[in-house]
Ligand code: 3Y8
Protein backbone atom coordinates (compact mmCIF):
# COMPACT_ATOMS: atom_id res chain seq x y z
CA UNK A 1 0.00 0.00 0.00
CA UNK A 2 1.67 3.23 -1.21
CA UNK A 3 1.64 6.23 1.12
CA UNK A 4 3.48 9.05 -0.68
CA UNK A 5 4.87 12.29 0.72
CA UNK A 6 5.42 15.10 -1.84
CA UNK A 7 7.73 17.92 -0.69
CA UNK A 8 6.19 20.64 -2.86
CA UNK A 9 6.20 24.38 -3.43
CA UNK A 10 6.90 24.60 -7.18
CA UNK A 11 4.99 24.66 -10.47
CA UNK A 12 6.21 21.14 -11.26
CA UNK A 13 5.11 19.88 -7.81
CA UNK A 14 1.62 21.18 -8.60
CA UNK A 15 1.50 19.25 -11.90
CA UNK A 16 2.87 16.15 -10.14
CA UNK A 17 0.17 16.41 -7.45
CA UNK A 18 -2.53 16.42 -10.13
CA UNK A 19 -0.99 13.31 -11.78
CA UNK A 20 -0.78 11.51 -8.42
CA UNK A 21 -4.39 12.40 -7.60
CA UNK A 22 -5.57 11.20 -11.03
CA UNK A 23 -3.72 7.91 -10.47
CA UNK A 24 -5.57 7.47 -7.17
CA UNK A 25 -2.32 7.15 -5.20
CA UNK A 26 -2.59 7.96 -1.48
CA UNK A 27 -0.41 11.04 -0.94
CA UNK A 28 0.17 14.16 1.17
CA UNK A 29 1.47 17.44 -0.28
CA UNK A 30 3.81 19.37 2.02
CA UNK A 31 4.31 23.17 2.06
CA UNK A 32 6.83 24.99 4.28
CA UNK A 33 4.23 27.70 4.94
CA UNK A 34 6.30 30.49 3.38
CA UNK A 35 3.36 32.17 1.66
CA UNK A 36 0.04 33.35 3.02
CA UNK A 37 -2.26 31.71 0.48
CA UNK A 38 -0.49 28.89 -1.32
CA UNK A 39 -2.09 27.28 -4.34
CA UNK A 40 -4.70 24.63 -3.49
CA UNK A 41 -3.82 21.01 -4.17
CA UNK A 42 -5.97 17.99 -5.20
CA UNK A 43 -4.36 16.10 -2.30
CA UNK A 44 -4.37 16.44 1.49
CA UNK A 45 -1.93 19.23 2.44
CA UNK A 46 0.31 19.61 5.48
CA UNK A 47 2.08 22.92 6.18
CA UNK A 48 5.20 23.84 8.18
CA UNK A 49 8.64 22.42 8.93
CA UNK A 50 9.08 18.87 10.20
CA UNK A 51 11.77 19.77 12.76
CA UNK A 52 14.94 18.98 10.85
CA UNK A 53 15.94 15.58 9.42
CA UNK A 54 15.01 13.77 12.66
CA UNK A 55 11.58 15.41 12.65
CA UNK A 56 11.06 14.31 9.04
CA UNK A 57 12.18 10.75 9.92
CA UNK A 58 9.66 10.72 12.78
CA UNK A 59 6.95 11.98 10.41
CA UNK A 60 7.79 9.20 7.91
CA UNK A 61 7.54 6.54 10.64
CA UNK A 62 4.42 8.00 12.33
CA UNK A 63 2.56 8.39 9.01
CA UNK A 64 3.86 5.07 7.60
CA UNK A 65 5.15 6.92 4.52
CA UNK A 66 6.38 4.42 1.89
CA UNK A 67 7.81 6.85 -0.72
CA UNK A 68 9.06 10.45 -0.75
CA UNK A 69 9.22 12.71 -3.82
CA UNK A 70 11.29 15.86 -3.33
CA UNK A 71 9.70 18.34 -5.76
CA UNK A 72 11.02 21.44 -3.99
CA UNK A 73 12.77 24.37 -5.67
CA UNK A 74 16.48 23.82 -6.50
CA UNK A 75 17.42 26.47 -3.92
CA UNK A 76 15.45 24.75 -1.13
CA UNK A 77 18.63 22.81 -0.44
CA UNK A 78 18.18 22.44 3.33
CA UNK A 79 14.87 20.64 2.78
CA UNK A 80 16.45 18.44 0.12
CA UNK A 81 19.41 17.51 2.34
CA UNK A 82 17.04 16.72 5.21
CA UNK A 83 15.02 14.46 2.89
CA UNK A 84 18.18 12.55 1.90
CA UNK A 85 19.13 12.02 5.56
CA UNK A 86 15.62 11.14 6.77
CA UNK A 87 14.98 8.68 3.92
CA UNK A 88 18.36 7.02 4.54
CA UNK A 89 17.58 6.74 8.26
CA UNK A 90 14.18 5.15 7.57
CA UNK A 91 15.13 3.17 4.40
CA UNK A 92 12.39 5.03 2.48
CA UNK A 93 12.64 5.25 -1.32
CA UNK A 94 13.32 8.87 -2.37
CA UNK A 95 13.45 10.58 -5.73
CA UNK A 96 14.02 14.28 -6.45
CA UNK A 97 12.20 15.99 -9.34
CA UNK A 98 14.95 18.35 -10.51
CA UNK A 99 14.14 20.52 -13.49
CA UNK A 100 17.16 21.26 -15.69
CA UNK A 101 18.86 24.62 -15.09
CA UNK A 102 18.33 27.38 -17.62
CA UNK A 103 21.19 27.52 -20.11
CA UNK A 104 22.60 30.58 -21.83
CA UNK A 105 21.68 30.94 -25.47
CA UNK A 106 22.57 33.28 -28.35
CA UNK A 107 21.92 36.89 -27.39
CA UNK A 108 22.08 36.25 -23.63
CA UNK A 109 24.44 38.42 -21.58
CA UNK A 110 24.88 36.40 -18.37
CA UNK A 111 27.44 36.51 -15.61
CA UNK A 112 27.32 33.43 -13.35
CA UNK A 113 27.92 33.87 -9.60
CA UNK A 114 27.77 31.35 -6.77
CA UNK A 115 26.04 33.46 -4.13
CA UNK A 116 24.10 36.64 -3.40
CA UNK A 117 27.13 38.58 -2.08
CA UNK A 118 28.96 37.99 -5.37
CA UNK A 119 25.83 39.12 -7.23
CA UNK A 120 25.76 42.37 -5.24
CA UNK A 121 29.49 42.90 -5.84
CA UNK A 122 28.98 42.66 -9.60
CA UNK A 123 26.44 45.48 -9.74
CA UNK A 124 27.91 48.73 -11.14
CA UNK A 125 29.11 51.61 -8.90
CA UNK A 126 26.97 54.17 -10.75
CA UNK A 127 23.22 54.15 -9.95
CA UNK A 128 21.17 51.66 -11.99
CA UNK A 129 17.67 50.14 -11.95
CA UNK A 130 17.97 46.50 -10.86
CA UNK A 131 15.18 43.90 -11.15
CA UNK A 132 16.06 41.82 -8.09
CA UNK A 133 13.85 38.79 -8.84
CA UNK A 134 14.91 36.71 -5.83
CA UNK A 135 11.94 37.23 -3.49
CA UNK A 136 12.04 38.83 -0.06
CA UNK A 137 14.04 36.47 2.17
CA UNK A 138 17.57 37.34 1.05
CA UNK A 139 17.76 41.08 0.30
CA UNK A 140 20.39 42.03 2.92
CA UNK A 141 23.50 41.51 0.68
CA UNK A 142 22.20 44.24 -1.65
CA UNK A 143 22.14 46.80 1.18
CA UNK A 144 25.85 47.14 0.30
CA UNK A 145 24.73 48.87 -2.93
CA UNK A 146 22.09 51.41 -1.76
CA UNK A 147 22.75 53.66 -4.78
CA UNK A 148 20.56 51.51 -7.03
CA UNK A 149 16.79 51.52 -7.46
CA UNK A 150 15.57 47.95 -6.91
CA UNK A 151 12.44 46.51 -8.54
CA UNK A 152 11.36 43.69 -6.21
CA UNK A 153 8.77 40.95 -6.84
CA UNK A 154 7.27 39.23 -3.79
CA UNK A 155 4.54 36.62 -3.44
CA UNK A 156 3.06 38.48 -0.44
CA UNK A 157 3.00 42.14 0.60
CA UNK A 158 6.07 42.80 2.77
CA UNK A 159 5.20 42.97 6.47
CA UNK A 160 7.99 45.29 7.54
CA UNK A 161 10.73 47.69 6.37
CA UNK A 162 13.09 46.56 3.62
CA UNK A 163 16.90 46.81 3.94
CA UNK A 164 17.05 48.84 0.69
CA UNK A 165 16.35 52.63 0.53
CA UNK A 166 15.01 52.88 -3.02
CA UNK A 167 12.56 50.18 -4.12
CA UNK A 168 9.47 49.42 -6.18
CA UNK A 169 7.65 46.37 -4.79
CA UNK A 170 5.48 44.26 -7.09
CA UNK A 171 3.30 41.62 -5.40
CA UNK A 172 2.76 38.71 -7.80
CA UNK A 173 3.11 34.95 -7.84
CA UNK A 174 4.14 32.99 -10.92
CA UNK A 175 3.94 31.52 -13.39
CA UNK A 176 4.96 34.70 -15.26
CA UNK A 177 4.67 35.57 -18.98
CA UNK A 178 7.12 37.08 -21.47
CA UNK A 179 4.75 39.95 -22.30
CA UNK A 180 4.22 40.63 -18.60
CA UNK A 181 7.92 40.66 -17.78
CA UNK A 182 8.81 42.73 -20.88
CA UNK A 183 6.20 45.30 -19.82
CA UNK A 184 7.47 45.29 -16.21
CA UNK A 185 11.11 45.77 -17.24
CA UNK A 186 10.35 48.47 -19.81
CA UNK A 187 7.92 50.34 -17.52
CA UNK A 188 10.48 50.57 -14.71
CA UNK A 189 13.50 51.18 -16.93
CA UNK A 190 15.26 48.05 -15.64
CA UNK A 191 18.95 47.96 -16.67
CA UNK A 192 20.13 44.86 -14.73
CA UNK A 193 18.47 41.55 -13.80
CA UNK A 194 19.50 39.41 -10.81
CA UNK A 195 17.99 35.92 -10.68
CA UNK A 196 18.54 32.44 -9.30
CA UNK A 197 18.89 29.65 -11.82
CA UNK A 198 15.55 28.18 -10.79
CA UNK A 199 14.94 26.36 -14.08
CA UNK A 200 11.45 25.29 -15.01
CA UNK A 201 8.89 27.29 -16.93
CA UNK A 202 7.19 29.26 -14.14
CA UNK A 203 9.72 32.07 -13.92
CA UNK A 204 11.92 31.90 -17.03
CA UNK A 205 10.04 34.77 -18.74
CA UNK A 206 12.31 37.36 -17.12
CA UNK A 207 15.46 35.94 -18.71
CA UNK A 208 13.79 35.81 -22.15
CA UNK A 209 12.71 39.43 -21.59
CA UNK A 210 16.26 40.42 -20.57
CA UNK A 211 17.60 38.86 -23.81
CA UNK A 212 14.99 40.73 -25.89
CA UNK A 213 15.93 44.00 -24.18
CA UNK A 214 19.69 43.32 -24.36
CA UNK A 215 20.10 43.54 -20.57
CA UNK A 216 22.89 41.98 -18.49
CA UNK A 217 21.80 39.12 -16.22
CA UNK A 218 23.54 38.13 -12.98
CA UNK A 219 22.71 34.42 -12.70
CA UNK A 220 23.03 32.81 -9.25
CA UNK A 221 24.05 29.19 -9.73
CA UNK A 222 22.40 26.36 -7.81
CA UNK A 223 23.84 24.92 -4.61
CA UNK A 224 25.60 21.58 -5.03
CA UNK A 225 23.56 18.61 -3.77
CA UNK A 226 24.78 15.25 -2.42
CA UNK A 227 24.26 12.08 -4.48
CA UNK A 228 20.58 11.08 -4.73
CA UNK A 229 18.19 9.56 -7.26
CA UNK A 230 16.77 12.32 -9.53
CA UNK A 231 14.40 12.64 -12.48
CA UNK A 232 13.93 15.63 -14.78
CA UNK A 233 10.30 14.95 -15.75
CA UNK A 234 7.04 14.11 -14.05
CA UNK A 235 6.60 11.05 -16.30
CA UNK A 236 9.95 9.67 -15.08
CA UNK A 237 8.91 10.25 -11.46
CA UNK A 238 5.55 8.52 -11.99
CA UNK A 239 7.32 5.57 -13.68
CA UNK A 240 9.69 5.30 -10.69
CA UNK A 241 6.77 5.47 -8.26
CA UNK A 242 4.77 2.70 -9.93
CA UNK A 243 7.90 0.54 -10.34
CA UNK A 244 8.93 0.98 -6.70
CA UNK A 245 5.34 0.28 -5.63
CA UNK A 246 5.21 -2.94 -7.71
CA UNK A 247 8.42 -4.04 -6.00
CA UNK A 248 6.62 -3.36 -2.74
CA UNK A 249 9.48 -1.12 -1.71
C1 3Y8 B 1 5.59 28.69 -0.83
C2 3Y8 B 1 3.78 28.19 -3.41
C3 3Y8 B 1 2.80 27.97 -9.25
C4 3Y8 B 1 4.11 27.87 -8.51
C5 3Y8 B 1 4.90 29.17 -8.65
C6 3Y8 B 1 8.56 27.67 -10.06
C7 3Y8 B 1 7.76 28.95 -10.30
C8 3Y8 B 1 6.92 31.09 -9.36
C9 3Y8 B 1 10.39 30.71 -9.38
C10 3Y8 B 1 10.47 35.88 -9.96
C11 3Y8 B 1 11.10 34.73 -9.20
C12 3Y8 B 1 11.37 33.19 -6.08
C13 3Y8 B 1 10.15 32.84 -5.17
C14 3Y8 B 1 9.82 31.82 -7.23
C15 3Y8 B 1 9.56 30.81 -8.15
C16 3Y8 B 1 7.39 29.68 -9.01
C17 3Y8 B 1 6.35 28.90 -8.21
C18 3Y8 B 1 8.53 29.77 -7.98
C19 3Y8 B 1 10.79 32.92 -7.50
C20 3Y8 B 1 5.61 29.78 -4.53
C21 3Y8 B 1 5.01 29.06 -3.33
C22 3Y8 B 1 5.81 29.24 -2.24
C23 3Y8 B 1 6.92 30.00 -2.64
C24 3Y8 B 1 8.02 30.43 -1.73
C25 3Y8 B 1 8.80 31.57 -2.28
C26 3Y8 B 1 10.02 32.06 -1.48
C27 3Y8 B 1 10.72 32.92 -2.58
C28 3Y8 B 1 10.50 32.11 -3.84
C29 3Y8 B 1 9.25 34.03 -4.90
C30 3Y8 B 1 2.50 29.02 -3.36
C31 3Y8 B 1 4.72 30.88 -5.08
C32 3Y8 B 1 11.83 34.60 -5.88
C33 3Y8 B 1 12.54 32.19 -5.90
O1 3Y8 B 1 7.73 35.58 0.78
C34 3Y8 B 1 8.40 34.55 0.96
O2 3Y8 B 1 8.87 34.20 2.06
C35 3Y8 B 1 8.63 33.70 -0.25
C36 3Y8 B 1 9.69 32.86 -0.25
C37 3Y8 B 1 10.86 30.91 -0.97
C38 3Y8 B 1 12.22 33.12 -2.36
C39 3Y8 B 1 12.56 34.12 -1.31
O3 3Y8 B 1 13.63 33.93 -0.75
O4 3Y8 B 1 11.72 35.05 -1.08
N1 3Y8 B 1 9.41 31.17 -3.54
N2 3Y8 B 1 6.84 30.35 -3.96
C40 3Y8 B 1 6.14 27.27 -0.77
C41 3Y8 B 1 6.02 26.65 0.62
O5 3Y8 B 1 5.54 27.30 1.55
O6 3Y8 B 1 6.41 25.46 0.73
O7 3Y8 B 1 2.47 30.04 -2.64
O8 3Y8 B 1 1.55 28.58 -4.04
C42 3Y8 B 1 5.92 28.75 -5.61
C43 3Y8 B 1 6.68 29.22 -6.79
N3 3Y8 B 1 7.82 29.86 -6.70
O9 3Y8 B 1 1.79 28.33 -8.61
O10 3Y8 B 1 2.83 27.71 -10.46
O11 3Y8 B 1 9.78 27.70 -10.25
O12 3Y8 B 1 7.96 26.67 -9.64
N4 3Y8 B 1 9.36 31.90 -5.98
C44 3Y8 B 1 13.66 32.34 -6.92
O13 3Y8 B 1 13.61 31.63 -7.96
O14 3Y8 B 1 14.53 33.17 -6.66
C45 3Y8 B 1 10.13 34.10 -8.22
O15 3Y8 B 1 9.75 36.69 -9.31
O16 3Y8 B 1 10.72 35.97 -11.17
Ligand code: NAP
Pocket residue numbers: 007008009010030031032034047048049050051052053055056071072073075076077078079080082196
Ligand atom coordinates in the same frame (compact mmCIF):
# COMPACT_ATOMS: atom_id res chain seq x y z
P1 NAP C 1 14.91 25.52 2.71
O1 NAP C 1 15.68 26.74 3.05
O2 NAP C 1 15.54 24.43 1.91
O3 NAP C 1 14.31 24.82 4.02
C1 NAP C 1 14.35 25.45 5.30
C2 NAP C 1 13.37 24.70 6.19
O4 NAP C 1 12.03 24.98 5.76
C3 NAP C 1 13.49 23.17 6.05
O5 NAP C 1 14.56 22.68 6.81
C4 NAP C 1 12.12 22.73 6.55
O6 NAP C 1 11.99 22.92 7.96
C5 NAP C 1 11.22 23.79 5.91
N1 NAP C 1 10.72 23.38 4.59
C6 NAP C 1 11.22 23.73 3.39
N2 NAP C 1 10.44 23.24 2.40
C7 NAP C 1 9.43 22.55 3.01
C8 NAP C 1 8.32 21.80 2.54
N3 NAP C 1 8.03 21.71 1.23
N4 NAP C 1 7.51 21.20 3.47
C9 NAP C 1 7.77 21.32 4.78
N5 NAP C 1 8.80 22.03 5.30
C10 NAP C 1 9.62 22.62 4.41
O7 NAP C 1 13.52 25.96 2.02
P2 NAP C 1 13.17 27.36 1.26
O8 NAP C 1 14.21 27.66 0.25
O9 NAP C 1 12.82 28.36 2.30
O10 NAP C 1 11.84 26.90 0.48
C11 NAP C 1 10.64 26.75 1.22
C12 NAP C 1 9.55 26.32 0.26
O11 NAP C 1 9.41 27.28 -0.78
C13 NAP C 1 9.78 24.97 -0.40
O12 NAP C 1 8.54 24.30 -0.52
C14 NAP C 1 10.28 25.34 -1.77
O13 NAP C 1 9.94 24.34 -2.74
C15 NAP C 1 9.52 26.63 -2.04
N6 NAP C 1 10.25 27.51 -2.95
C16 NAP C 1 11.49 27.95 -2.58
C17 NAP C 1 12.18 28.78 -3.47
C18 NAP C 1 13.55 29.31 -3.12
O14 NAP C 1 14.02 30.20 -3.82
N7 NAP C 1 14.18 28.81 -2.09
C19 NAP C 1 11.58 29.12 -4.69
C20 NAP C 1 10.31 28.64 -5.01
C21 NAP C 1 9.64 27.82 -4.12
P3 NAP C 1 12.34 21.74 9.03
O15 NAP C 1 13.83 21.67 9.05
O16 NAP C 1 11.73 22.22 10.31
O17 NAP C 1 11.71 20.47 8.51
